[in-house]
Amino acid sequence: MKANIKAKLVPLFDVAVLKAAKFLWLVMKVFDPRPLQTHFAARKPVKxxxxxxxxxxxxxDAELNIARLSNMHIGSSTGKGRTGLVSRKGLIKIYNAENGKFLMIRAQGVPTVAGEKQLTKDSIALNYDAKKALGIPKNQETELQLFVGPANLGDHEFFLMYQDADASSRTARALGWYMAIGGVVYGLFQMALSFLEAAVAALF
Known part of the structure; x- marks a missing residue:
C-alpha cells in the first residue's frame, strides 16, 4: 500500500519542485531592476x-568617454572658482526629447586653443558611441532637442550598472544586485522545498 502511494507521490513531488523552480525564476525576472531604473532615468534632468x-x-577626444560642453556650464572642480551647472568631470545626463533615449557621461569644458572656435552655450561635442546611444542621426548636427544637466543619485546607479565604460564596474554593481535577489529567492525556494519534504515524510 505504502509502496503504491510512494510511487504515485514521487512524480508529483518532482513536478512540484520543477514548477516551484520555474516560479522562482519568474520572480527573479520580475525583480530585474533595469526596467524600473530605466523608467525613472528616461526623463529630463531636474536642472x-x-x-x-x-x-x-x-x-x-574621440577615444574618451566624455562630453565637451561650453565652458560657461562647467564649474571649478575644487568648488572655489567659477560656478556652473556641472563640475568638471562631473557626471551629467543627456536626454533626447525626440526619442526618449538618454545617456550618462562625464563632462568637460573646451580647452582654449588659439584660432579655434569655442562651443556655444547650446552646443555639445560627443564621440560616435555617445551619439549612437542617444539615437542622433549620423549627419545631423543641428535642430536637436537635447537636455543636459547634472545626474542624480539614481542616474549614478544606472551609469555604474549599465553605461560605465569600465566593464568591471558594471559587472560588480549588477552582481551585487542579483546576489541580493538570488539570496531572497533561494531562501524562499528552500522553505518551499522543506515544506514539501515534510509533507511527503508525514505520509510514510
Missing amino acids: NFAVTHCFSLRGA
Missing part, C-alpha cells in the same frame, strides 16, 4: 539647459 547643436569629438 537642465537645452542643446540644439551636437558636434563630433576629434582626435584623442
Whole structure:
C-alpha cells in the first residue's frame, strides 16, 4: 500500500519542485531592476539647459568617454572658482526629447586653443558611441532637442550598472544586485522545498 502511494507521490513531488523552480525564476525576472531604473532615468534632468547643436569629438577626444560642453556650464572642480551647472568631470545626463533615449557621461569644458572656435552655450561635442546611444542621426548636427544637466543619485546607479565604460564596474554593481535577489529567492525556494519534504515524510 505504502509502496503504491510512494510511487504515485514521487512524480508529483518532482513536478512540484520543477514548477516551484520555474516560479522562482519568474520572480527573479520580475525583480530585474533595469526596467524600473530605466523608467525613472528616461526623463529630463531636474536642472537642465537645452542643446540644439551636437558636434563630433576629434582626435584623442574621440577615444574618451566624455562630453565637451561650453565652458560657461562647467564649474571649478575644487568648488572655489567659477560656478556652473556641472563640475568638471562631473557626471551629467543627456536626454533626447525626440526619442526618449538618454545617456550618462562625464563632462568637460573646451580647452582654449588659439584660432579655434569655442562651443556655444547650446552646443555639445560627443564621440560616435555617445551619439549612437542617444539615437542622433549620423549627419545631423543641428535642430536637436537635447537636455543636459547634472545626474542624480539614481542616474549614478544606472551609469555604474549599465553605461560605465569600465566593464568591471558594471559587472560588480549588477552582481551585487542579483546576489541580493538570488539570496531572497533561494531562501524562499528552500522553505518551499522543506515544506514539501515534510509533507511527503508525514505520509510514510
